[in-house]
Amino acid sequence: MANSERLQKVIAQSGITSRRKAEQLILEGKVKVNDRVVTEMGTKVNRDDKIEVNGVQLEKELLVYYMLYKPRGVISSLSDEKGRKVVTDLLGEVPERIFPVGRLDYDTSGILLLTNDGEFANLLMHPKYGVDKVYVAKIKGIPNKIELAQLKKGVKSDKDNLKAVGYTVLSVDKQKNTMILEITLREGKNRHVRRMMEQLGYPVMKLMREKYGTLTLQGLQPGNYRPLTPHEIKQMRNMAATIVKE
Template sequence: MKGPEERLQKVIAQSGVTSRRKAEQLIVDGKVKVNGKVVTKLGTKVSVNDKVEVNGCPLEKEAPSYYLLYKPRGVITSLHDDKGRKIVTDFLMDIPERIFPIGRLDYDTSGILLLTNDGDFANLLMHPKYEIDKVYIAKIKGMPSKAELSKLKQGIKADGDLLKAVDYKIMSQDKKNKTCILEITLHEGKNRHIRRMMEQLGYPVTKLKREKYGTLTLRGLQPGDYRMLTPHEIKQMRLVAHKIVKH
């Protein structure tokens, strides 16, 4: 008896090798074998009895793991860096599972970064249609007016991208030093999203931190610290994605 079958990209993602989207690309690129034969067709189904190899390495099923890292500034959101810079998994060296980051945070941005070996969970949180709130605190040069800041929600064009914020709030203003602290909420985070928006308005960001991701916060953590997500937190994040609970 062969047993229940699942899509090949899902099996790869659940093994902790990479996310489902990247697993699909590996299949298309001919990097995946099933029972010794290269498979390039998306949607191919396999069972637990099939031997799957990715880049010549057999898959080993891992228990799903979920971590929250307080990413410091000056760290690459990647599993490797050819320039020798510090990467996020350097802070989780004692974790046996092969985890990967869910999304990314820019090199100069600190704050919440989630890592997992569960490709389905990663895909759920990263997909734009689920519109999970990501709350950032930005320190900027200058003191923009309300009229200028209203453009954040309307959308600002930069290098062919339309960059938008879901919401914003002025937290404080320093009239003497002409600086301002903003709380900015995003759903989708494009490359240097907030920095590029503010640069277009003429108010460069000097410091940026992601303080909240859905229902998750940095409470109790210092830069470089990490912890496992609790089963309740994992369930809450799934519910947030499906709009069953507010965040």
Template sequence: MTDNLQRVQKLIAQSGVASRRKAEQLMQEGSVKVNGKVVTELGTKVGPNATIEVNGVPIEKEEPVYFLLYKPRGVISSAKDDKGRKVVTDLLPGVPQRIYPIGRLDYDTSGLLLLTNDGSFAQELMHPKHQIDKVYVAKVKGIPAKEELVQLTKGIHVDGDTLKAVRQRLLSTDRKKNTAIIQLTLHEGKNRQIRRMFEALGYPVDKLKRERYGFLSEQGMQPGDYRELTPKEVKKLRHLANQNVN
């Protein structure tokens, strides 16, 4: 019987109403009710038939789902867009749950993106200490020198930010077209980070793709394709997210 009990804040996060951390804050503020009674104790567990309200509104309980999407260029990493542009959830029309992307890829960047309705899971993966490898391939205009590529891992200061890659590798060069293809591994994901790093060095990015997220790869997928993660993959991602978090 106790196996069916879950913490209130986890259920709130899974509903997509708020992250687990925000759910805990709402509980402490007295904004959460279970079966009509205010609950502030963070250790409170409830069964599957409990009614949970956040600010007077019952949460909709959905089974957590987890998807891997190969995002094409020209799509917004959001569940909705006030300008009417295509968003990533438009690419998963057969999914009834209210899913949203974990993190983001820029409009002009393609590659792997995770989507879920599990706020707790999303929070774990986006934790600033998670240190999950995200591998990108960039085609840049110009051919950086070896010393400049090393600077990418040492750190580049741009507009008050220190931007750095964990690893870098020059994959190929085209002297005739004066372009280079470079692989970068990041742990963080600041806004337009890779483009800003290369622009600071004087090598504008022509194309950018995220080809790997942790142990997940684009193998067998084309832009616009998506698939559901297996329970084993979800468990492995949770492990990766938490192994470096104190």
């Protein structure tokens, strides 16, 4: 944390809630700083200040940011009732209590970010906007141009209208009746790519997220992870903040 930060930002960074909810809690008188109730928005706090939310003291932890090359067959969660491997099992040497930013489903590989900075996570997962995410999908069947164009127009699935920002055909194998597509999303609904392609009648056989904003998998093997550089963190923050303002 810098010398002083806005109270709602510090609460959001702790990961317990979003900044908007933190502001609401402050207004409702549910936040204390150094044992005094604070209801004034924009109050600044320091690292040494004691902050309580609903009677629970915030634990001060160094903010950390990691990129994992998630392999297939791993759950994007902190625990699994079926005992399957979860992403934090792959970052066992990280002492901080980190959590995934969004998720990749069990059979999808690629970039997954993990952090203990709740505000950073909320910014990247903003419900209406998001940072571009690029996927490579191997699909069964060979859709034509009209069908592919539907990806940008939107595909109805349940109550969702699933859209892609853009797509590129990387290769076609007529003998095996398969196509490899690069698909760019800005929103990230549950099983977005898989559901979108299933609705068009071309099920996904294999799926990988190869780019997230400015981040790529370069230098990583499945199951490997590395910390983000300060420059990368700043780039991702700026990109998300710009999109939210648009």
